[in-house]
Amino acid sequence: MSIFETYRNATPRSAELYRDASALFPGGVSHNLRRFFPHPVYPRAAAGARFTDVDGHTYLDLWMGHYALILGHAFPAVRAALAAALDGGWHWGMVAPAQVELARRICDAVPSMEELRICSTGTEATMYAVRLARGFTGRPVVLKAAGGWHGASSDLSFAVKSPFQGAEGPGLLTQREQGVDLISFNDPEATLRVVEAHRGKIAGIIVEPMIGAGGFLPADRAYLALLREVCDEQGAVLIFDEIITGFRFRYGTLADAYGVTPDLTALGKVVGGGLPIGVYGGRREIMEVANPALAAPPDRPVLVGGGTFSCNPLSLAGAIATLDGLKERGEALYTDLERRGAALRQGVEERFAAAGVPAVCTGKGSLFMTHLLKGEDRGIASPADIAVKTRAEIKDRELRVALLNHGVFAVHGGGSLSSEHGDSELVALLDAYAAAAVDLKGELKF
Ligand SMILES: Cc1ncc(COP(=O)(O)O)c(C=O)c1O
Structure with missing residues (x-):
């Protein structure tokens, strides 16, 4: 089964929601980046490093709310701060x-x-x-x-x-x-x-x-x-x-x-x-x-x-709780994120190479993006390099859906780690990238 067929079969409820949305929103979305072929996945709930979709599947999230959630989804201290702020009226x-x-x-x-x-x-x-x-x-x-x-x-x-x-x-x-x-x-x-x-x-x-x-x-x-x-x-x-x-x-x-x-x-x-x-x-x-x-x-x-x-009181409360949460975790959090991010970038490149799909991971610390290369040149230092040397369109089409089929939600072929992406999540992420690379190799010419 193709990457897209597998995804369609697994996500009928998301497909239905997208059909409804497409009649009401241009392109079915309010932010273009959230739209992808054949239809976006609709989350139902999220916690930690994961979310569950309306069809009942659970995914490891790398998008983490446009890279906002460095302490994970539904971070307890932010939840508590919001609950306290709600009592006082939210606007x-x-x-x-x-x-x-x-x-x-x-x-x-x-x-x-x-x-x-x-x-x-x-x-x-x-x-x-x-x-x-x-x-x-x-x-x-x-x-x-x-x-x-x-x-x-x-x-x-x-x-x-x-x-x-x-x-x-x-x-x-x-x-x-x-x-x-x-x-x-x-x-x-x-x-x-x-x-x-x-x-x-x-x-x-x-x-x-x-x-x-x-x-x-x-x-x-x-x-x-x-x-x-x-x-x-x-x-x-x-x-x-x-x-x-x-x-x-x-x-x-x-x-x-x-x-x-x-x-x-x-x-x-x-x-x-x-x-x-x-x-x-x-x-x-x-x-x-x-x-x-x-x-x-x-x-x-x-x-x-x-x-x-x-x-507004909610944003202020969420921000203060987040900064305090970051401060409390101190340098150790950032050192951990740095280590896992580096391992992920290297591991993804290795898995793509093993599948025979030339790719480079850019990024720093807990952020990464995977670029599928057109040729041998791996030097990616500017947006101009990306335009010339990579097959940019695949990242948010085949790669996004192949990763979803293996339980990972990524945007631009990557995303951000949070404090909730621990060592076991790292292993699961690398397994998913390995499987997605094999799927890409099977479906596209590299
Ligand atoms: C570097 C940068 N600047 C500005 C923005 C805009 O921020 P917002 O989406 O909160 O309006 C973004 C959002 O992705 C961004 O990545």
Whole structure:
């Protein structure tokens, strides 16, 4: 039986739900990444490292809520904090005592964050960060990396997917109209050419210290240091999008591990412990341009921070419980995740090689992505390499479904480990990748 037939036979209830959803939502989904052929799997409940679907199968989860759940699904301390917060009402739309508690924790862990604001999504956080950069400098141009995903705001929805060019679709202005240009991740010379072309007009540069959706590709330290120098020299604002990387590899940011300090940082995902959150902040003098108390008419502050649900009691409670849970586990958690992640990346590559399917695993710490190669060249350091050297379409089609058939839910051929993915889960994951690689070899030409 083919990969897709096996999956269809095992998931009739998911298929039925998807048919219903397709009549009501474009593509049957509210987030494109959740849709895949022939139909998405519909979870019923999740706990720890696993979820159960509506057809009664249990899967090991690698997606972990878009990489948000570093302490696992239904983490007990977050559950308890939510239950306590619910008793007080879950939406006030007013300032909340807990916002100070959360802000103190974040600022302690991220020293470059002198002031911050809290919103409900990462998309808002990066959108406001680039607006602050423009407002602070009075300049129009924002540079972003080709292959970088910062959420779907109109400001930054350019060159996200292969072939990494231009607006992501109709309905968006052109890059030029939006004041955006692209830099090549990890390519200093090409980046400097773009910087030169906009000399004097650059408000800021936004980049992930490890490209996330674009391939889990860590930046070279020298590349980040170059961006820092460029921003200093041009008087531009350096923004690190750490929505995936923040609190993922250490209790703090990846930037601090690199020793390169941005002017602004965006956080989300892990920080919220599974509740909606976005955080943006950094140098006080930049953040203060948004202070409504300081702008006397006719001057106006930079407008950041709408959001009916910003700083809602549930997100604050979930975030505080998560950060405390991470702090309590300390370095040991991150060391364990690092060890398992490295073993997984190596083990997956070995299993694919054994099946005769050339593949490379990128990533760092508890994050990994599997790329199926077109040829012998295994050098994958940038989104451009992924576009040229890999068969990117297979990751979220055949590979996603083959892994589901063997009890694993992965996105882009990989995902993230949590504290609940222990050594026995690691063995089960590697067995599933081995079996999926054999299935791929049987069905596709490599
Ligand atoms: C690096 C990065 N920035 C921003 C976002 C947007 O965050 P959200 O989905 O919470 O709006 C994402 C989401 O995947 C992301 O990976």
